[in-house]
Amino acid sequence: MQKPSKFAVWLSTFLFCFLFWLLLTWSVALREVLWGVVISALVAAFSGRFLIHHEAFYLYNPVRLIMLAVYYVGIFLVEVIKANLSMAKLVLSSKMDYKAGIIRVPGSPEIKSEYGLSLVANSITLTPGTITMDVAEDEKGDNYYYVHWIDVTETDREKAGEVIKGRMERWIGRIWK
């Protein structure tokens, strides 16, 4: 994967910060917008290299953003509610009987980009009961997530991966390769 130029990295971060500023202040008065430009430019100059590593304008694709919103509202919310209910059951039961473990689940071969990997890892962490501890790549280029799982019901790695992130990962694979 080729590295984007410094200017593309700066511009992408600048646009992101500036849009965020506009949404936050919600005014188009000249003074506000000018301050927004100055501050976004400064922030982008300092932090662009941490945010963007390849394909600078990958994020600004309306189809992708709409798919992302559908994913978060439709798929992710359902998974979160299910996991929250089972966590509530565990916490409110009189003797907390659980078997914790750290399991290595294989990532889908489709998802290679850093955006996709971090989105899957964050989705796993956000469902109560599972925390991604690390994402590692082996010499063949396959990705693995090390997941701390509070209630291990499945020690087979493939099946555990299906339980932990099956639906979420299929959807993310459609959005971000």
Added chain:
Amino acid sequence: MRIVIDILLLVGIFFTAVGVLGVNRMPDVFGRLQASTCIATLGTISVSLAGILYAVSEGMGASAVIKLILILVLVLATNPISNHALCKAAYKMGIKPAKELVIDDYKEDDPE
């Protein structure tokens, strides 16, 4: 509308209470981190949804709604990162889980 807002607030408070109770009851660091995720997910989501509905029904305008959405997005974006860092740091420092882990691939493989 009022009833929907109240139900959402109640759901949010319930899951926040579950998270706090879990943080107190869990025996080790990892369990506490897991339980605290409840607060950040369904607790925050339903409370901010209630706020959004309230702002819409009171006619507060778009800026209030957008600020609430941004709060939700920021919490959902930053919580997993800190959780992941805390969990990994606790493991690398050698903190023992309260009960023996059923399976521990991380120790066997030990990346980097």
